[in-house]
Structure formats: structure tokens, C-alpha cells
Amino acid sequence: MKPKLTIVKIGGNVIDDPEMLQTVLKEFGQLDGAKLLVHGGGKIASDISKRLKIPTQMVDGRRVTDATTLEVVTMVYGGLVNKNIIALLQSLGTDAIGLTGADANTITAHKRAVKEVDYGFVGDIDVANINTKKLSFLINGGLVPVFCALTHDKQGQLLNTNADTMASSLAIALSGEYDTELIYCFEKNGVLLDVEDDNSLIRELTYLHFQQLKDDGVIHQGMIPKLDNAFLAKRHNVGVTVKHALNLTSPIGTSLL
Amino acid sequence: MKPKLTIVKIGGNVIDDPEMLQTVLKEFGQLDGAKLLVHGGGKIASDISKRLKIPTQMVDGRRVTDATTLEVVTMVYGGLVNKNIIALLQSLGTDAIGLTGADANTITAHKRAVKEVDYGFVGDIDVANINTKKLSFLINGGLVPVFCALTHDKQGQLLNTNADTMASSLAIALSGEYDTELIYCFEKNGVLLDVEDDNSLIRELTYLHFQQLKDDGVIHQGMIPKLDNAFLAKRHNVGVTVKHALNLTSPIGTSLL
Numbered sequence: 011m012k013p014k015l016t017i018v019k020i021g022g023n024v025i026d027d028p029e030m031l032q033t034v035l036k037e038f039g040q041l042d043g044a045k046l047l048v049h050g051g052g053k054i055a056s057d058i059s060k061r062l063k064i065p066t067q068m069v070d071g072r073r074v075t076d077a078t079t080l081e082v083v084t085m086v087y088g089g090l091v092n093k094n095i096i097a098l099l100q101s102l103g104t105d106a107i108g109l110t111g112a113d114a115n116t117i118t119a120h121k122r123a124v125k126e127v128d129y130g131f132v133g134d135i136d137v138a139n140i141n142t143k144k145l146s147f148l149i150n151g152g153l154v155p156v157f158c159a160l161t162h163d164k165q166g167q168l169l170n171t172n173a174d175t176m177a178s179s180l181a182i183a184l185s186g187e188y189d190t191e192l193i194y195c196f197e198k199n200g201v202l203l204d205v206e207d208d209n210s211l212i213r214e215l216t217y218l219h220f221q222q223l224k225d226d227g228v229i230h231q232g233m234i235p236k237l238d239n240a241f242l243a244k245r246h247n248v249g250v251t252v253k254h255a256l257n258l259t260s261p262i263g264t265s266l267l
Numbered sequence: 268m269k270p271k272l273t274i275v276k277i278g279g280n281v282i283d284d285p286e287m288l289q290t291v292l293k294e295f296g297q298l299d300g301a302k303l304l305v306h307g308g309g310k311i312a313s314d315i316s317k318r319l320k321i322p323t324q325m326v327d328g329r330r331v332t333d334a335t336t337l338e339v340v341t342m343v344y345g346g347l348v349n350k351n352i353i354a355l356l357q358s359l360g361t362d363a364i365g366l367t368g369a370d371a372n373t374i375t376a377h378k379r380a381v382k383e384v385d386y387g388f389v390g391d392i393d394v395a396n397i398n399t400k401k402l403s404f405l406i407n408g409g410l411v412p413v414f415c416a417l418t419h420d421k422q423g424q425l426l427n428t429n430a431d432t433m434a435s436s437l438a439i440a441l442s443g444e445y446d447t448e449l450i451y452c453f454e455k456n457g458v459l460l461d462v463e464d465d466n467s468l469i470r471e472l473t474y475l476h477f478q479q480l481k482d483d484g485v486i487h488q489g490m491i492p493k494l495d496n497a498f499l500a501k502r503h504n505v506g507v508t509v510k511h512a513l514n515l516t517s518p519i520g521t522s523l524l
Binding site for chain 2: 090110
């Protein structure tokens, strides 16, 4: 039997709420077995960009990463956010170690090809190249990897990477060695029929149902890439749930079937 | 016989010079045996502080670290500088992993007591508590730890820490397990009799000679704490040299006797 590994991804709105962050990190630390955290960046990167007078450009909810913006996200995701999460987890007794994909060459990516939009220094993960050997070395050594959403191309270039995709890519790559569970935590109860109504929670979601909800325009725009990532992991035998950050250890949430 | 470990510290002026940085990292990667890097921050932290309109306050060459300044150094040292060094080392084939003292709980420190000056969130390292077990786990696993000068108090607080002191503390703590050599790299040829004349290099420096040069006011102010740290490591049987970053693998430099 493979050992258990729980991968938790916390979104930007969780990072921006110190109380919610503290709660989810506490519950995360208490999860049984091996674990790994992936975190988004939150509004801090946009805020710092603004104060540094660097314009923030978004296309379809994704940040366009020019050289200066890459510096900001490297500072904010890799430094400010990641290191404060590490210090907080350590204070809670969790032996966390902060990583980008460049650290220990864990995750390589390639710069996204320019089609209609030039996203700049944005990296698409090479899932087959994820360094599962080094990751399991760290995990089996009792460490809890905490990834910010940065990767590298192994040629010296850091790349901004979508945190949801990083979480599902890690879950897929590590599912060979671990019985892997992936939990997306954010500021909603899960996948909702009405984004304004936390009681409209879908408790179990099949891929067919997801496609239908997408066709009907029911699922919120920002939710679609997250669920695409989630179902991709599901197809690789990863157990996937989407839930509120305050419900990490509660059964309330959306389970993918 | 203990395995060899070389600890290299590169200063801020090396960080600020991309060509020198590239050269020293390349030579660092080619050093035989286990190795570990400690880096300073350079002028980028002051530059970012200025752009964020945060005043930089220095006392005796040390940065006063209020809460906002701590955010800046966490961003710059832990994020921008550390992660770019990691990506660069990885591109050169060195399996580097970026760390603060909070990561894997490697280095704890206590907030410096307020005497004449309140340095703010500045940490003095608890050398006896340095987590040599976790560090040797990483090193013996083939990884090259790269420390920025941040530690934590294990209560959730990150602390700004002098990089020279961090390097000598690590050298002392790891000297039990490794035959440890400490190399301070900066933008001068070593300890100079005349700070303006790179040919006035002192090739071998005893503690007595250092005290005498200090009394005579010959040694440059900024050099004194570095050499205090260096001689402290020397007393713990660490081999110590001070040299130009471009001379990492050359015999030119000051050896402590």
C-alpha cells in the first residue's frame, strides 16, 4: 500500500485574510500523514506593484508577467508570503520548508508560447519532469514542502506559474508514489450553483455534470480552470475536493466523482 | 575522517554586480565536496525601500529593522535575491535549495535586546540550537543549501540577521560533523593594510596582529565585525579565508592563522 499524501492548495483570498490563514495552517498541520502545501499570492503583489508604480495587466484573470512584474511576484510570492507561512507553520509545530520549482530543481516549466496574448514570463509545468525523487526525499525526511507558484526553466529563468495547476501537477506526479489527495481551499464552500449563495453547494460533482454546468453558464468563470485542473488530477486517481479554507477537516465541500 | 564542507559567504556588493555574481556562483558550483552558500542583500533592499517610500535607518552599518523594513528584507533577501541565485545555480548544474532559518527550522534566533539602540526585528543566532541534523540531511542528500540572512524565533516571527554572523555560526555548528572551511568573499582582495590599495593585502593574519591593527586604527570599520566572526569560527577549528569574489578558487586572499 502506498503511503498517504495530502496536497492542499490555498488561494489568494485566504492569504489576504490573516485569521483564515492562521486557521487553515493550523488544521493543515494536524492532518494525518505526509502533506504538501501550495499557495497563491493574494492581492499583495498587485498592491506592491502599485506602490512601485508598476502597472498590473490581467488577461482572463491571469497576470501578464513582464520582467518587472516577475521581480515583484518573486519578492512577494517567494519571499514575503512564502517565508511568513513557513515561520507560522514552524510556530505551529509543522516542519515546513519553502520552495519554488527552482529549489532542488523540483519543478521545471517552459515559457508559454506567444499566441494571441504574450503572457511574458509565465511557465507551463513539464509534469513528466517533476522531480518526484527529490520531493519524496524531502517528504520522507519528515519535511512539509510549501510551494509558492514560481518555477524555473533550468536555464536560469524563474517563471510565474498558476498555483492551481501547480497543485494538480504535483498531485499527478506524486500519485505514482503516494496515495494522493488534493484539496483546493478557498473562500467559498465549494462548487456552487449560485456563486452568491453558499448553501447552493454541489456536494458531489461528476465530469459530465461539470461539462453541463459549464455549457449552461452556471459555473463561475474563475472556477473553470480550477475544475479543469481538478478533473485532470481525478483522472490520475487523485482524490479531489474543493472546499472552504475554514472547512479543511470538515466533510462540507465538493467532492469530484 | 570527517567529510569536507565549504561554506562561502558572498557580500552585498557581489550581489549588486551581475557579472561578479555569475563568476563566483560558477566557481562555487565547481568546488569539491559538500558546500553551502550564505548571501547578503546588497543595495536592492534600500532601493526597494526608497521606491516604497520606507526610510532606511542604519546604525553602525547595521540596518534598523522595523516591521515594514522586515517586510522589505523578507521580499528582497528571501525572494528576489535568493530565488534568482537558486535559478542561476541550477542553470550551472548545482542542486541548490534556498533557505531562511525558518525553513526546516534550521536556524533559530532571539530578537536582540534593546540597549542604547533598538534594532527592531533583528535576530541573534542561537548557535547551540542550529539544526545540524536537518542541515546534514539536506547536504548528505546532495543538496546545496543557500541561505539568505533571515532567521526566525520559532514563535512565528522572522528576524533580520547579519549574514557574516550567520556564515560563521553555521561553520561553527557544522564543524562537529564536517571538516569545515569558511570563505568570506567580497569586492576586495582580502584584509588590506590600506583599504584603497588592493596590493596591501595581508596574506596571513593572526589574532594578535588583528588586535594590533584594530588598536592602530588600520583596519577599516566595516571589516571589524567580519573578522570578529571569522576568528570566532577559527577558534572552533574552522579554516577561514577572506578573499575577492573573483578569487574563490585562487590562493590570493587573507588566511586566518
